[in-house]
Amino acid sequence: MTWLKHTYKTQLPKSLYSVQAPEFVSNPEMVLYNKALAEELGVEEYLKEEEKALAYLSGNETVPESEAIAQAYAGHQFGHFNLLGDGRAVLLGEMKTGKGLYDLQLKGSGKTAYSRRGDGRATLYSMLREYLISEAMHALRIPTTRSLSVVKTTDAVYREQTHEGGILSRVAASHIRVGTFEYARYFGEAGDLQELLEYTIQRHYPELKDHQNQALALLQTVMQKQKALIIDWLRVGFIHGVMNTDNMAISGETIDYGPCAFMNAYHPNTVFSSIDTQGRYAYGSQPKMAYWNLRVLANALLPLIDKEEEAAKEKAQEVLNQFPEDFSKAYFEMMCHKLGIANPVEEDRPLVEDCLGYLIEYKVDYTNFFTALRRGGELIDKLRKEEVFETWYTKWEKARVRESSVAESDALMKQNNPVIIPRNHLVEEVLKAGASGDMQSFHTFLEELSSPYEDTFSIQVVPANFDSDYRTYCGT
Structure with missing residues (x-):
């Protein structure tokens, strides 16, 4: 009996996917296998034989009774609309777990109907990167796709130079x-958009099934999910780097870890992605871009919101208008929690704004600041020598014990502020070693990142001037 379902293929129109087997790879080798995740999903028993697991997860052998597909989709990439699709990935099927269905996708599995001029492959380096960052994000308590395995192949992958495949x-x-949804609206056949809406609600938000306006309810729900997700990104200094609409999941998970990075010294204009030359997806621009993407979703859903286009636009805009104020409130609350203020009041807003202003002015590390603020030490002692910061510090000390004890405030700060994050320089170090065959430092770092809020860790030190030359790449 197969352990994979195929509701995407059996319940959705054929225009939304292409049947596509993975391409055969040479000399596959299991480099990483997430046994804990396999057990959590309840699929460990199907992968307990190493040879079978390697065959399935390399794509060299088909899971019994399954048939892989590549999904069709469109997307606004840096604001420009394109016809896209899974150009280097196939969906093997869906695993039935205690938490519902979960997709199992192979990324880097070869050409598909949507590859255009691409080779459909991925480098070992880039796949190790996604494994590391996605699992780190999970440990940071941020909704994310997860990584079950990385398989290495001896098939050459050509980018700027020749790499091993992953x-x-x-x-x-x-x-x-x-x-x-963009694809179904603009490239699908009649009825495709409605079927996709119904499937999405059944799959993710069954509580919306009986809503009198399902499309509008979905827009509202996805908006709340995205608001919470971006708040979490900002909380830990995460910069996605490529917030195109094809990388915005309806489920509210972080997806696609190509040019992502973590901010060191605080500045809202921080950007590392080599392809984001205009700073469209900079750290501080992510809320605005989430809103932009939600507007695109609303446009795709218009025919299902109301038969009259103008009425549909008005209804959609009424929902979208909630985002700026809702986001502002949620962001303010999150920042107050980082500062250990349990019950924020409006008078705390200048405290947050001034704090961020000082971080910019003094080029202070975002993650280290909040840890040091709770722990004390050299970083805070140095800042307190500045009169304006000492004034702020005195106000902060009073605000955080307004309705809480110092211990309660510290506990709140610890809960919301990681001590360690996947520092860009450390990520590059372990990936370089891993791609060269030495996985020891990778495993050590991954283990550390699995407990990012623990006080056993010292403050991370970033090499001087590292950020000025650091760039991330999409890997395609």
């Missing part, structure tokens, strides 16, 4: 994106 097994609540 195949990632990605686990997601689903791979339905804003771009999937």
